[in-house]
Amino acid sequence: METQIFQPNQVEAAAALLKAGQLVAFPTETVYGLGADATNETAVKKVYAAKGRPSDNPLIVTVTGQAMVEEYAQPLSATAQKLMQAFWPGSLTLILNLQPGALSKAVTGGLRTAAFRNPKNKTTLNLIQAAGVPIVGPSANTSGKPSPTLAQHVYHDLNGKIAGIVDDGPAAVGVESTILDLTADVPTILRPGAVTEEQLAAVIGTVRSNHHKVGATEVPKAPGMKYKHYAPDAQVYIVDQVADWPAALQWAAQQTTPVGVMAVDSVLADQTLPANAEVFSLGTDIASASHLLFDGLRHFDLESPVKNILTQGFPPVGLGAAYMNRLNKSAGQMHFSK
Numbered sequence: 001m002e003t004q005i006f007q008p009n010q011v012e013a014a015a016a017l018l019k020a021g022q023l024v025a026f027p028t029e030t031v032y033g034l035g036a037d038a039t040n041e042t043a044v045k046k047v048y049a050a051k052g053r054p055s056d057n058p059l060i061v062t063v064t065g066q067a068m069v070e071e072y073a074q075p076l077s078a079t080a081q082k083l084m085q086a087f088w089p090g091s092l093t094l095i096l097n098l099q100p101g102a103l104s105k106a107v108t109g110g111l112r113t114a115a116f117r118n119p120k121n122k123t124t125l126n127l128i129q130a131a132g133v134p135i136v137g138p139s140a141n142t143s144g145k146p147s148p149t150l151a152q153h154v155y156h157d158l159n160g161k162i163a164g165i166v167d168d169g170p171a172a173v174g175v176e177s178t179i180l181d182l183t184a185d186v187p188t189i190l191r192p193g194a195v196t197e198e199q200l201a202a203v204i205g206t207v208r209s210n211h212h213k214v215g216a217t218e219v220p221k222a223p224g225m226k227y228k229h230y231a232p233d234a235q236v237y238i239v240d241q242v243a244d245w246p247a248a249l250q251w252a253a254q255q256t257t258p259v260g261v262m263a264v265d266s267v268l269a270d271q272t273l274p275a276n277a278e279v280f281s282l283g284t285d286i287a288s289a290s291h292l293l294f295d296g297l298r299h300f301d302l303e304s305p306v307k308n309i310l311t312q313g314f315p316p317v318g319l320g321a322a323y324m325n326r327l328n329k330s331a332g333q334m335h336f337s338k
């Protein structure tokens, strides 16, 4: 199967493939997603095969808004409605209790809950509208690899395995949505994202966050969090402090192969880079760094192969919490220290 590329004005054709039970990748403001008709179990099962994703890892259900959620979820709490009003469409995924049997086990992994997301991207909202059904939307990468922020990343991982890709340019945010569990006693962040803990607390009061606590023996609440993630072929080392860069680059200079260096321009400008450094700029700040993180990791896999990558760390607050969550996973917690 040759994967077809669709432009934003061709969503009708892409929707026809979805309605026929085929897989179509779609743009969102966070990362590209892999779509299938969420009400068609056979179609949904193809998503696991295409991604190489373990079948106990449930999928996000992508919707056009609150009304579509209400067809599947239990009556919405006041908290859920407030959050939808404040942050939808946007980068917040809500875990809600389902009406019995509302979605197949292939979507939920057998849980009585599902993750609902209403993305901002207009093209994708048109696509779901045209398909007339919610579509599942895991990130459109091979399982374990960095999430795709460009249609080209999707094409690289899934060409020949899916029917189509709707290309709407680079994903603006670059890290996946915040996942908030509303079925817990206290709303709990399972995965940090562009919508921050502080923003959520300002709308609904107390918010808990459990995403730093997942140990090997615990059952993680977001099943996907127990798997190896975002890992390029190279080993990634996090350089936490600006003051650590000179030692990190001295270490790089001693390596016999090229070393990837990912940092913002102000950091790069202040350092003496060794001859074997291959630079990928993270732009100017935490927003551009989040936007470019996965792109950079893929760059060193595909265009400029290296064995080691040094990547700038940021304080884990605000968007930095999402960035560091992804970077820690791609680095397997390896930090550069003198």
Ligand code: TXA
Binding pocket: 028, 030, 031, 032, 033, 034, 057, 058, 059, 060, 093, 095, 108, 111, 113, 114, 115, 117, 119, 137, 138, 139, 140, 175, 176, 177, 178, 179, 190, 221, 222, 223, 224, 225
């Ligand atoms: O920004 C995003 O959320 C992107 C775009 C494409 O929408 N999607 C995305 O999907 O990141 P995925 O499948 O890569 O990550 C979804 C996470 C997984 O870790 C999964 O285990 C968790 O959500 N999840 C799904 N359903 C759940 C549920 N009912 N309860 C707890 N966690 C759930």
Ligand code: MG
Binding pocket: 138, 139, 147
């Ligand atoms: Mg993913």
